[in-house]
Every structure is written in structure tokens, then in C-alpha cells.
Amino acid sequence: MGTHVIKMPDIGEGIAEVELSQWHVKVGDLVVEDQVLADVMTDKAMVDIPSPVHGKVIALGGQPGEVMAVGSILISIEVEGAGNFKESAAPATAAPAPLAASKVEAVVESKPAAAPRSAAVCQGPMVAREANERPLASPAVRKHALDLGIQLRLVRGSGPAGRVLHDDLEAYLAQGQSNASAPASAAYAQRNDEEQIQVIGMRRKIAQRMQDATQRAAHFSYVEEIDVTAIEELRAHLNEKHGASRGKLTLLPFLVRALVVALRDFPQINARYDDEAQVITRLGAVHVGVATQSDIGLMVPVVRHAEARSLWDSAAEISRLASAARNGKASRDELSGSTITLTSLGALGGIVSTPVLNLPEVAIVGVNKIVERPMVVKGQVVIRKMMNLSSSFDHRVVDGMDAALFIQAIRGLLEQPATLFVE
Structure with missing residues (x-):
């Protein structure tokens, strides 16, 4: 029997260290080749680390929440044969090279393998x-x-x-x-339990990014009420006519289209601000980040080149990216590079929210829930479907009037949906 030592692999992009987020194995477990051993967190994404060998786990190189350098020992596995670790060598310096590039490239998209045969x-x-x-x-x-x-x-x-x-x-x-079958009185029993949850992995990254955004950017929010009756009628009509062949449309693809059209007149909002270099970069491409809740926290997959996508193309890409994010399988490229972010809590969207900027972007558009309310239209009280957009901007880059005019432009496009498609 020998020992196979797995080092923290070089995940690319010049990353020198990563955070160990979670172990999927423990000492004594039997593992098989390609089984996921651990999750590690980079600045941009969660990455699975698979096993290149069959064997038995004999040592773990760190604890969840620990920041580990690339090349440090991640895990030791007892294997048949000589292994790749020499007992005479010091573990910290003489362990073999990191995983082969082919293994690392497969990490992002790898799926957890079946349980060990002997499990x-x-x-x-x-x-x-x-x-x-x-x-x-x-x-x-x-x-x-x-x-x-x-x-x-x-x-x-x-x-x-x-x-x-x-x-x-x-x-x-x-x-x-x-x-559920417990006595009803149990619901009123006193509780003195406490639970401490370590802030690690994705939750730590989210906390750091939110804190950084609120400390560095000069946030201000603007809320606008929108009558979405017409756009909802159009959506229902398109789904009835084309839903079976092209897929169902939610409101999000229409909002993406409205962003694309409105940004033509407000290029200063489709921008990134490097506050250290004091440089604003305005982009022609509209890469829309769509904030998505997953079991490991908030993620923002990116719909690239939204300006070149149809409604159904945007809808399919939003669905694909949301599924990848929720399953923890979104790649680093799919989670980076956005120029403006769209965030929505769907039916839980409330009336007003104050979304936090996704730095280095300078704008985020928040979607609140749709409600039916009596409105006065041409002197008559009618029931309309109403929705608020609660959006935030970086006041260092975006003036208040420009922000208001931008959101009002989106309102006009959604209330007169034909204008979304008039070139």
C-alpha cells in the first residue's frame, strides 16, 4: 500500500490561494476515481475537486473556511501500489506536482460521482x-x-x-x-437552543462583496411605478401562440430587452468604474447579470451580448444559467463580466427594495412583484397590473437625473411594448 497526495490545484487566472469551502469526505472514507472530494471557493466561483484515484482517505489538509495556497497538500489517500508520496520526503515541500491540467479543466463542470462501491x-x-x-x-x-x-x-x-x-x-x-404528529403544546414549548454558523465559502464571498460595495460606492436608489398590463397581455399571447414550440416567456426577457434599448441613450449607465485607477469604461456590449438565489448563496450568472438576442434566446439563456447557478455548476466565465445587473425576487419581490450594486458596475435594476390595483386611466377607475422598479446607482458616475430618465425610459418601453421592437 502507498500514499497518493493531492495538492491544491492551480485553477487558473493567476489565483494564488483559494478558500476550502466544504469536504465531501472524511478520514476513513473509501473513494473512487472522479468522486468529488471537496469544494473550494475562488473570487468568482465554487469549484469541485475530484479524486484522480481509488483509495481510502487517511488525512485532510485543512478545515472548511481555511484559505489554502495553490500547491499545498489538500488530501492524502491510501492506494494500492506505491502511490506518489515518499515517506522520507517532508509533506509540505516534497509532495508531487499539482493535478494535471486536464484534470483541472474538468473540475468546473464535473458532477459528483456515485458513492464508493463499498459504501x-x-x-x-x-x-x-x-x-x-x-x-x-x-x-x-x-x-x-x-x-x-x-x-x-x-x-x-x-x-x-x-x-x-x-x-x-x-x-x-x-x-x-x-x-407533525407531535402534541400541539410542543409548538409553545420554551426553546433555549442556539446555533452558530461559520461564515465561510460563498456566504463569506457575498458578505465581503456587499460590504465592499456599500463602503466604496456612493449608492442612491430610485423607484418608479410601471403599468405592466400591456406587456403581460403580450407575454400571455406569445406563450399561447409559440410556447409549445419556442418555450414559455417570463417577464425577465422583456426586461432584458428594455435594458438593451434604453441603454442606447444612456451609455454612461452600461459601464464599469475602476475607482483605483479613476477610469470609467463604457461598453457597447450589454452583458446582463441576473441575480439568482442558490442553496450556497446569491450568484450572478451573465447573459452575454443581450443586445444580439431575441426574446426566446434571452429566455433560454436565462433559464440555462439559472439552473447552472442553482446546481452549483456555473463556470467562472458564466459568473463574471457583467456590465449591468437585473435582480428580482419574483412573487416575493415586495413593494420597494434597495439593491446593492454589483461592483464595478454602476447600476442595478431591481424588479418588485406585480399586483393588481385600481388606477385612474382617462378619467375612469380601472384595474391594472402594476409593478415597481427599485434600482440603485453609483452616484460617483451616474447623476440623479440620468438615473431617473433611464428608468422612465424603461417604463415607457414596457408600457408601450411595441416600442421594444421598433428600430
Whole structure:
């Protein structure tokens, strides 16, 4: 038997260090080739690190939240044969070279492999854990379990390293194992429990970026009310006529189109500001970042060259990118390079919001929910579908009047949807 040492690979783009976000294995686990061992976080994306060998995990090189240098020892695996690690060499200096380039290139798009052949197969949705044992699960799954009244430690996880997924909660409920049958008085019992959550991985990156944005940019927000009755009627008509063959349209592709058209008259808003170099770069290409919530936090995949896309092309790309982001499979390129960001909470959009800029961009357009309200139109009270745009701008670059005129231009395009397509 020998030892195969895996170093933190060079992920590219001149990155010298990454944050170890999560382990998918522990000491003693049997792993197979291409099984995902760990997630690491760069400045732009979460990256999977797969195993190049079969074997048994004998040592982990760091803890979640630890920043590790490229080339440092990530994990040691006991393998058949001699391995690649010589006992006489110092682990910190004499470990072999990082993973081959071909392996690294495959990392971003790799999928978790099946469980090791010798691993036990899950026999049901319930599992017994110690009272203080914290099962692996995303924040979204934990909240879902809390809302359902499920004790997460009782749910068997089907994800990598026993990670509890949303489907596992549904399976648990289907078996009738939830706390729903507990006495009603339990809902009023005193609670003194506390939970400490380490801010690491994507959550740490989000926190750093939001703090950086609010400290560096001179934010100001502008809210405009929009009558979306006509655009919603057009959307419904197009979906009825072409939905089966071209796919269903949401409101987002129309908003992307409105951004593209409005930015023609406001090039100073489709820009990036390098505040260290004191340089504003205005771009002809409109690369729209679409803020997307995922289990690991907020991500902003980018619809590139929105100015050259049709409604259905934009819709398909938004759907594809959102799925990749939610599954944690969006590549670094797909998560970078935006020139303006569109953020929406859909039906949960509220009435007004104050979105935070996605630096180095100078504008972000926030979409609030659509509500039916009585409005006065030509002296008559009628029911209209109304929606607010709550948008933020960097006052160092964008003047208040320009911001207001820009949003009002978007309002005009959406209220008269034919103008979206008049060249």
C-alpha cells in the first residue's frame, strides 16, 4: 500500500490561494476515481475537486473556511501500489506536482460521482444521529426542514457525504416520520437552543462583496411605478401562440430587452468604474447579470451580448444559467463580466427594495412583484397590473437625473411594448 497526495490545484487566472469551502469526505472514507472530494471557493466561483484515484482517505489538509495556497497538500489517500508520496520526503515541500491540467479543466463542470462501491446503500429516509451531530445540509434545506417541523438529524441524506437534500425531506415526510404528529403544546414549548454558523465559502464571498460595495460606492436608489398590463397581455399571447414550440416567456426577457434599448441613450449607465485607477469604461456590449438565489448563496450568472438576442434566446439563456447557478455548476466565465445587473425576487419581490450594486458596475435594476390595483386611466377607475422598479446607482458616475430618465425610459418601453421592437 502507498500514499497518493493531492495538492491544491492551480485553477487558473493567476489565483494564488483559494478558500476550502466544504469536504465531501472524511478520514476513513473509501473513494473512487472522479468522486468529488471537496469544494473550494475562488473570487468568482465554487469549484469541485475530484479524486484522480481509488483509495481510502487517511488525512485532510485543512478545515472548511481555511484559505489554502495553490500547491499545498489538500488530501492524502491510501492506494494500492506505491502511490506518489515518499515517506522520507517532508509533506509540505516534497509532495508531487499539482493535478494535471486536464484534470483541472474538468473540475468546473464535473458532477459528483456515485458513492464508493463499498459504501452502504441508503435503506430509507430516516437515520439515527447523535443529538449534537450536525448533518450536512445547505442553509435553504435547513430552513425548509425548520418550516416543516422536521429534525434534520433524523433525516438520511442521499447527497455526497450524506448531505441532506430537499428530496430527502420530502421522502422523510412521505414516510410519516415528521414532527407533525407531535402534541400541539410542543409548538409553545420554551426553546433555549442556539446555533452558530461559520461564515465561510460563498456566504463569506457575498458578505465581503456587499460590504465592499456599500463602503466604496456612493449608492442612491430610485423607484418608479410601471403599468405592466400591456406587456403581460403580450407575454400571455406569445406563450399561447409559440410556447409549445419556442418555450414559455417570463417577464425577465422583456426586461432584458428594455435594458438593451434604453441603454442606447444612456451609455454612461452600461459601464464599469475602476475607482483605483479613476477610469470609467463604457461598453457597447450589454452583458446582463441576473441575480439568482442558490442553496450556497446569491450568484450572478451573465447573459452575454443581450443586445444580439431575441426574446426566446434571452429566455433560454436565462433559464440555462439559472439552473447552472442553482446546481452549483456555473463556470467562472458564466459568473463574471457583467456590465449591468437585473435582480428580482419574483412573487416575493415586495413593494420597494434597495439593491446593492454589483461592483464595478454602476447600476442595478431591481424588479418588485406585480399586483393588481385600481388606477385612474382617462378619467375612469380601472384595474391594472402594476409593478415597481427599485434600482440603485453609483452616484460617483451616474447623476440623479440620468438615473431617473433611464428608468422612465424603461417604463415607457414596457408600457408601450411595441416600442421594444421598433428600430
